[in-house]
Amino acid sequence: MGQPGQLVVFSGPSGVGKTTLLAEVFRRARQPLVMSVSATTRPPRAGERNGEHYFFLSPDEFAQRREQGDFLECSEVFGRGHWYGTLEKEVAPRLAAGKWVVLEIDVDGAEQVLRKYPDALTIFIEPESPEILERRLRGRGTETEEAVARRLEVARRELVRAGGYRFRVVNDQVDRAADEICRFLDRQAEVGKQGVSDA
Ligand code: 5GP
Numbered sequence: 001m002g003q004p005g006q007l008v009v010f011s012g013p014s015g016v017g018k019t020t021l022l023a024e025v026f027r028r029a030r031q032p033l034v035m036s037v038s039a040t041t042r043p044p045r046a047g048e049r050n051g052e053h054y055f056f057l058s059p060d061e062f063a064q065r066r067e068q069g070d071f072l073e074c075s076e077v078f079g080r081g082h083w084y085g086t087l088e089k090e091v092a093p094r095l096a097a098g099k100w101v102v103l104e105i106d107v108d109g110a111e112q113v114l115r116k117y118p119d120a121l122t123i124f125i126e127p128e129s130p131e132i133l134e135r136r137l138r139g140r141g142t143e144t145e146e147a148v149a150r151r152l153e154v155a156r157r158e159l160v161r162a163g164g165y166r167f168r169v170v171n172d173q174v175d176r177a178a179d180e181i182c183r184f185l186d187r188q189a190e191v192g193k194q195g196v197s198d199a
Contacts, residue, residue, distance in 0.1 A: 005097065006120075007101050007113065007117050008100055010105075014137065015137040016125050016136075017171045021174055021177055025178050025185075030182070034100070038054055039085050042054075042056075070087055072086045073085060073112035074086070084109070107158050114164075122164070123168075123184070124165035125169055128171070
């Protein structure tokens with residue numbers, strides 16, 4: 001019989017460098033990580049493909065699937081004005097197959113996940129400092145002043161809730177942060193094995 005899977009939840013403010021860091025974690029991890037594809041009501045950005053980056057749903061479709069109970073968690077991500085959610089079908093079958101299913105979701109979603117999967121490994125990615133986060137958000141050059149201010153406000157609210165996560169890592173250097181996360185995952189894999197052999 002294979003090892004049971006594990007749910008791994010990443011959150012962190014916009015501009016903290018989650019995408020780059022996650023890509024590095026996927027390259028290095030010794031566990032069978034798979035990314036869950038979320039559903040969203042926001043329109044696709046250039047280059048984003050349905051079913052690969054997100055499942056792009058109309059607000060009506062999203063609401064209907066929510067009523068059907070298809071979501072493991074969902075939230076109207078603050079400051080975005082759109083709904084985002086994790087479909088149960090992205091998660092449960094893969095956990096049953098022994099995969100480590102990775103979610104990249106906001107803090108509200110993470111709290112919902114913990115209610116259903118209290119053993120989920122929650123990881124919060126922090127910026128080196130609020131000033132550096134602000135510089136990164138402005139550095140994108142694509143946002144209006146109002147949008148930057150809104151994202152910073154959201155970031156402040158999220159950082160306050162970082163204490164509820166099992167593991168926190170400062171993304172000052174991708175290399176170092178990825179290494180810390182992988183060592184955390186290794187330790188959890190060890191704990192899991194001991195749990196199985198003790199049973
Ligand atoms: P974006 O629109 O830039 O792709 O994503 C915005 C934010 O939505 C991300 O930072 C992420 O935290 C959040 N998000 C993406 N997918 C989900 C999801 O399935 N559930 C929840 N709760 N948040 C999500």
